[in-house]
Amino acid sequence: MRFYVPEDHQIERGYLVGLEIRGSRPILSVEDSLEELGLLADTAGIEVIGQTTQRLNRVHPSTFIGPGKVEEIKAEIEAHNIQVVIFDDELSPRHQRELEKAFGEKVKVLDRSALILDIFAQHAATREGRLQVELAQYEYRLPRLTRQWTHLARQAGGGGGRGGHGGVGLRGPGETQLEADRREISNIISRLKDELEQVRAHRQRQRQQREKTSMPVVALVGYTNAGKSTLMRTITNADVYVADQLFATLDTTTRRITLPSGREVLLSDTVGFIQKLPTTLIAAFRATLEGITEADMLLHVVDASHPNVWQQVETVEDTLAQIDVPNIPRILVRNKCDLPIRGPLTPPPEFNPSEYDAIVDISAKTGQGIPELLELISESLKKNMVKMTVNVPYQNGDVISFLHNRAIIDEETHTGSGVIATVRVMPRDVEWLTRFALPSS
Numbered sequence: 001m002r003f004y005v006p007e008d009h010q011i012e013r014g015y016l017v018g019l020e021i022r023g024s025r026p027i028l029s030v031e032d033s034l035e036e037l038g039l040l041a042d043t044a045g046i047e048v049i050g051q052t053t054q055r056l057n058r059v060h061p062s063t064f065i066g067p068g069k070v071e072e073i074k075a076e077i078e079a080h081n082i083q084v085v086i087f088d089d090e091l092s093p094r095h096q097r098e099l100e101k102a103f104g105e106k107v108k109v110l111d112r113s114a115l116i117l118d119i120f121a122q123h124a125a126t127r128e129g130r131l132q133v134e135l136a137q138y139e140y141r142l143p144r145l146t147r148q149w150t151h152l153a154r155q156a157g158g159g160g161g162r163g164g165h166g167g168v169g170l171r172g173p174g175e176t177q178l179e180a181d182r183r184e185i186s187n188i189i190s191r192l193k194d195e196l197e198q199v200r201a202h203r204q205r206q207r208q209q210r211e212k213t214s215m216p217v218v219a220l221v222g223y224t225n226a227g228k229s230t231l232m233r234t235i236t237n238a239d240v241y242v243a244d245q246l247f248a249t250l251d252t253t254t255r256r257i258t259l260p261s262g263r264e265v266l267l268s269d270t271v272g273f274i275q276k277l278p279t280t281l282i283a284a285f286r287a288t289l290e291g292i293t294e295a296d297m298l299l300h301v302v303d304a305s306h307p308n309v310w311q312q313v314e315t316v317e318d319t320l321a322q323i324d325v326p327n328i329p330r331i332l333v334r335n336k337c338d339l340p341i342r343g344p345l346t347p348p349p350e351f352n353p354s355e356y357d358a359i360v361d362i363s364a365k366t367g368q369g370i371p372e373l374l375e376l377i378s379e380s381l382k383k384n385m386v387k388m389t390v391n392v393p394y395q396n397g398d399v400i401s402f403l404h405n406r407a408i409i410d411e412e413t414h415t416g417s418g419v420i421a422t423v424r425v426m427p428r429d430v431e432w433l434t435r436f437a438l439p440s441s
């Protein structure tokens with residue numbers, strides 16, 4: 001379902017607004033953040049006609065920006081036939097209402113979150129992806145119902161009796177369209193949650209199956225447009241979607257690859273991050289993002305040619321922390337090294353290189369540095385394996401073959417009844433193997 005780009009794909013004329021609060025320390029400057037908002041608008045099918053910024057001590061309680069700025073934007077709307085005004089920060093329901101009132105009937109007021117939600121809606125390909133975006137959209141929309149949405153309940157055919165007929169005790173007379181819409185949306189939300197639950201239960205079963213194969217999972221993470229899918233394609237030949245667009249990828253793709261050491265791992269590509277990612281979206285995509293949480297290793301891909309490369313690294317690390325990604329070993333992959341560097345080479349003081357097992361320069365496009373990257377993945381996996389000594393009876397043949405295929409065996413002796421071996425395994429295999437463990441000497 002698409003909310004903002006009209007059905008006939010007509011390009012809308014947009015105007016961007018950024019607000020800088022004195023004394024606040026955002027990750028990106030207001031100019032850089034607006035530039036990113038412009039890319040988001042572009043991806044959503046909006047032509048950016050102009051932009052403006054304002055510095056205030058605090059957000060204006062009713063109109064978000066000051067009254068003078070509101071007038072200035074109104075003049076721009078008139079002069080350039082602007083159809084959408086897009087704010088870089090999340091507007092409260094009240095701000096949105098007041099701004100709609102000020103700009104008039106024909107102008108839509110959006111914020112970054114609404115734009116991101118719209119792009120997600122356009123790009124979601126799987127059923128789970130679509131359900132997640134729809135859920136996020138309705139949750140975002142529920143507190144913001146204004147005249148823009150009052151067609152909704154009517155479209156949904158919310159049942160007869162509205163306005164007092166036959167709804168005694170249920171829908172009292174005087175119920176407004178807005179209240180009916182709200183109830184309708186709440187119903188849709190719980191229906192979507194049920195559906196998602198079912199889809200996820202199915203995925204959970206698939207995951208349990210995968211767990212048995214117990215191949216290490218290496219997940220690609222990073223800022224949107226960093227080149228994760230391109231790297232996936234270069235390494236695996238997978239036919240994944242690559243585009244110079246924000247949020248080109250929404251659904252997770254996983255492929256098996258063989259490292260130079262002969263070891264097989266699963267490589268998985270998923271949704272990228274951006275600063276000011278709407279919280280409803282993070283909540284709705286939790287299940288997709290859980291794939292990252294369960295990975296054995298992360299490749300944090302960055303666009304090293306981007307002027308804001310370090311801010312992007314910081315945003316990604318913050319978002320990973322927000323979705324409770326544990327301390328998974330990671331490699332920082334500085335991608336696009338075939339392009340001229342447009343940003344600062346030296347990282348800011350808060351960047352701690354020791355958080356990464358390795359830092360490597362590559363070009364996913366030309367293939368430069370990829371053999372080194374694959375070596376580093378092998379090394380890092382090996383380094384993070386856990387050593388244990390196990391005594392496995394012969395009747396547990398599946399465990400013995402698991403050790404031969406998936407672990408590194410340092411020492412192995414056969415007893416009359418089984419195998420005693422000193423092995424190195426992935427941290428996540430330690431738990432189920434402990435029932436065979438011998439106290440290490």
Ligand SMILES: Nc1nc2c(ncn2[C@@H]2O[C@H](COP(=O)(O)OP(=O)(O)OP(=O)(O)O)[C@@H](O)[C@H]2O)c(=O)[nH]1
Pocket residue numbers: 222223224225226227228229230231241242243244245246247248249250270271272273335336337338339362363364365366
């Ligand atoms: N010059 C150059 N361009 C690259 C390189 N890697 C990726 N790109 C380009 O960067 C853009 C984004 O690439 P994607 O692979 O779609 O990026 P992504 O990280 O998957 O982005 P999302 O799915 O939106 O999160 C595309 O236009 C790619 O062709 C590289 O090494 N060099």
Ligand SMILES: [Mg+2]
Pocket residue numbers: 228229230241242248249270
């Ligand atoms: Mg991608």
